[in-house]
Amino acid sequence: MVQTWFAALLGVIFVSLISLVGVFSLSLQYDRLRKSLLYLVSFAAGAMLGDAFLHLMPEAFADPQTLTRAAAMVLVGIVLFFALEKLLFWRHCHLPSTEQHKHPVGAINLVSDGIHNFLDGVIIAGSFLVSVPLGIATTIAVILHEIPQEIGDFGILLTAGYTKKKALWFNFLTACLAIVGTIVTLVIGERVAALVQYLVPITIGGFIYIAAADLIPEIHREEHTGRSVLQFSFLLIGIGIMAIFLLLE
Numbered sequence: 001m002v003q004t005w006f007a008a009l010l011g012v013i014f015v016s017l018i019s020l021v022g023v024f025s026l027s028l029q030y031d032r033l034r035k036s037l038l039y040l041v042s043f044a045a046g047a048m049l050g051d052a053f054l055h056l057m058p059e060a061f062a063d064p065q066t067l068t069r070a071a072a073m074v075l076v077g078i079v080l081f082f083a084l085e086k087l088l089f090w091r092h093c094h095l096p097s098t099e100q101h102k103h104p105v106g107a108i109n110l111v112s113d114g115i116h117n118f119l120d121g122v123i124i125a126g127s128f129l130v131s132v133p134l135g136i137a138t139t140i141a142v143i144l145h146e147i148p149q150e151i152g153d154f155g156i157l158l159t160a161g162y163t164k165k166k167a168l169w170f171n172f173l174t175a176c177l178a179i180v181g182t183i184v185t186l187v188i189g190e191r192v193a194a195l196v197q198y199l200v201p202i203t204i205g206g207f208i209y210i211a212a213a214d215l216i217p218e219i220h221r222e223e224h225t226g227r228s229v230l231q232f233s234f235l236l237i238g239i240g241i242m243a244i245f246l247l248l249e
Contacts, residue, residue: 011128012120015124018175021147039231039234040144045219045235048211060204069201077209082209113174119181125185
């Protein structure tokens, strides 16, 4: 169990540090950053789908006696992430952003990002409770998703009127909630082993929803044939990376 705690905490701390990727994005021009994000999003979508179907799903559906429950929990995961997005992104503001008047979307983004990062911590810890190789694969999938997401979150905060320094600081604080999610899950997981049987399929639903509802629609915004083919290639590469990690199990 000590190995599980160490590996899970090490993985989630690394994921949290990804929030500081905004620092590196400052040196890039907007057009260049936007073009890079297109491929990062494709790569992240492929990695999340690959992890969900190649790593997590065989684990969740391994017991023939719990197939119905596992399938139901996958559906719960999809609905849960859908509900979170609907609840946290319903407000809009038509006033310009300034230091004195920050768009509500900035605060909403921080709240939703904090919850999302907490759930990332739960997902990572739940995977490590099953096995270290599964935890490593899931952590990598989360990291590949976090890179474009955190750059996007950083841009949202700047657009909402936050200074670069405050945007980076708040982004980092919300990222640290992933550590809280991991610790809570590890503590509960030690006492309630059955928790993992619910966390893994819920994670599958969450990954499928994020990839299909959030990331892939962004990929479809690209209409240029050459770049679309390159995006599709990055999607396949993301899936391929997760397939390679099957060798670790």
